[in-house]
Amino acid sequence: MTDETTPGVEDDAGVETALRAGLEEYDLSPEDVALLESGGPGEAEEGARAPLPVLAVVGRPNVGKSTLVNRILGRREAVVEDVPGVTRDRVTYPASWAGRDFTLVDTGGWEQKVEGMAAQVAEQAEVAVELADAVMFVVDATVGATATDEQVVRLLRRSGRPVVLVANKVDGPRQEADATELWSLGLGEPYPVSALHGRGTGDVLDAAVKLLPAVSAVGGASPVGGPRRVALLGRPNVGKSSMLNKLAGSERVVVHPTAGTTRDPVDELIELGGRTWRFVDTAGIRRRVHLTRGADFYASLRTQAALEKAEVAVVLLDASEPMSEQDVRIVSTVVESGRALVLAYNKWDLTDEERRHYLEREIERELVQTTWAPRVNVSAMTGRHLERLVPALDTALESWDTRVPTGRLNSFLGQVVAAHPHPVRGGKQPRILFGTQASTRPPRFVVFATGFLEAGYRRFLERRLREEFGFTGSPIELSVRVREKRRR
Structure with a gap:
């Protein structure tokens, strides 16, 4: 033989x-x-990485959310000042407690107007809760339950998410009585905590970790067998919504010259190259999260969630304009997330030979670490070369699975x-x-x-x-x- x-x-x-x-x-x-x-x-890993459970820290401004986040992380990560509405660069952090890994979301740090604060906080908390598996609701025990706190409580009850009530700023036995008064909120036992000094944080973390599922129910890659999930990313007004509309063959999402029209990720099943893909048009990522406020702040959170659920990201870059720091940072975000990557240079029809020469120089200088990413030159407005996305997506996903x-x-x-x-x-x-x-x-x-x-x-x-x-x-x-x- x-x-x-x-x-x-x-x-x-x-x-x-x-x-x-x-x-x-x-x-x-x-x-x-x-x-x-x-x-x-194994089979589970080949299908999709199990997403870590998400714990959101919510509450009114200046109740000590960021201080508590820093205490949980064991380092000074979130910006803390003794004024309401302090902003920060980052809002999601990898965290661990008692052998459990999870994602911690700090929902504080947006600027507020005194008028209508309760309504705004409730709206913002709603988004945070939507993206979480469990919630830490932080209340200032020295102030007691306010009308705004009670409005957020109603929201938490409607959400059905498990909640741990944190009575913060209980620095000693004298404030214990303040904490017990928070039973009136109807969320169960209030855990007396001093985020500043670390008092009681272990007990409240034990309680929170028990509420987290083994695998997140709000994030993660698409299951095996479904349409491949593609996130459209890019800075505001780069043409993401125009591309989705052209691919869908209809005015699926609002397109306007004003940057930042899109707030929520919009899912759309697209027939492309003879197959069905699930595209997500995401809100444009701003320069820095700490420069965003209100709805824009939470649009950035939703964009991150969309990326976490995607398998491959198409990052749109405006070929007609010089590459910006934002563009480079968005590409880096995709790489750090571990998702496959395709670079689409939009508005190619608006570039002349001179601009294309300088663009090549910019790519060599700014994207030297991602020369491995497929590149497609397209026009979302006219639909030119959009069909070239398919082989680029296939190549990237095949490599991702190799x-x-x-x-x-x-x-x-x-x-x-x-x-x-x-x-x-x-x-x-x-x-x-x-x-x-x-x-x-x-x-x-x-x-x-x-x-x-x-x-x-x-x-x-x-x-x-x-x-x-x-x-x-x-x-x-x-x-x-x-x-x-x-x-x-």
Whole structure:
């Protein structure tokens, strides 16, 4: 009988077996062993990454929400001042408590007008609750329940979301009585807390974590088998709504020269390239969240939620204007989220040869870290070249789903390291022991090594991975686990 095994595949398998056997001499954690035995991502990971549960912190201005957020995070992240309406750059943070990872959303920091404050707070809290699995409702115990607090309570009851009532600014036993008065809100036991000093925060976090589901019910990638989900991103007035209308063949969303017309993400099933796609037209991302207020502030939150639910993002850039800091930051946001990426240069029909020359220079300078993203030149107004989105989306999603066989990966790493070994530092030269792909969507690689690999060398490995295996349109992540030989 003839052996039809491909020589290259057989060689790769031999390399993998030999290197895996060599790992037995090193101290490996249970997580290492589980990773090596899994052989890569399982069915759940291939389908969609389980989104982390979301905990929102809501309440009136100046009740101590940001102070509580900083206390939960264990660092000064949210801006805190002793005035209502302080703004900040970031509103969502990765957090962890008692072994549970979750996403923390700080909903404070928007500017308020005294007139109609209760109605505005209720409207803003509604959006925050909509995007959360559970809610921390913060009340100033020294002030007591106000009419605005009671309005938010009615909203929370209608939402059906589980709520933990936080009685903040209880700095000592004397304020305990103030906290007990908040039973009147009808949300159950008020937890007395001093976010400033840390008093009681452990108890309220224990209660909040118990309310969080294992997997978020409000975010996450689309399930397997449904239309691929595409988020349209870009700064205000770049043409996102015009593109969605042209793709849909109707005036699906409002288009107006005024920037920021779109507030809520609008889902639309689009027939493109003979297939159905789910497009989301998102509110334009402003320069900084701390420069937004009111509805715009929460439009940015909804945009982030849309990106979290997407598989691939099409970032629209205005080809007729110089590339801005906003454009670069939006691209970076997509990469950091781990979503596949396509760059669409809109208003191409408005660019002349001179502008196109300068645009190429801008791309080389500003987007040097994302040269792997497919690029499509389009006109949302006329519909020119919109059909080119399909092959670009297909390429990006295919890369996003790509899995490299472990044997092939280690043969490749061996060749690369032999030709370009890590520089010697401090008399030592780290050696790569083994590599495996931990997951897809996006592709994540884990390399076991005898020492720390410098950032420059990791970027070199990432560049070579792209040269060898493609990954056009998908970010890839490379992490290093340093392991020492087992002591005998």
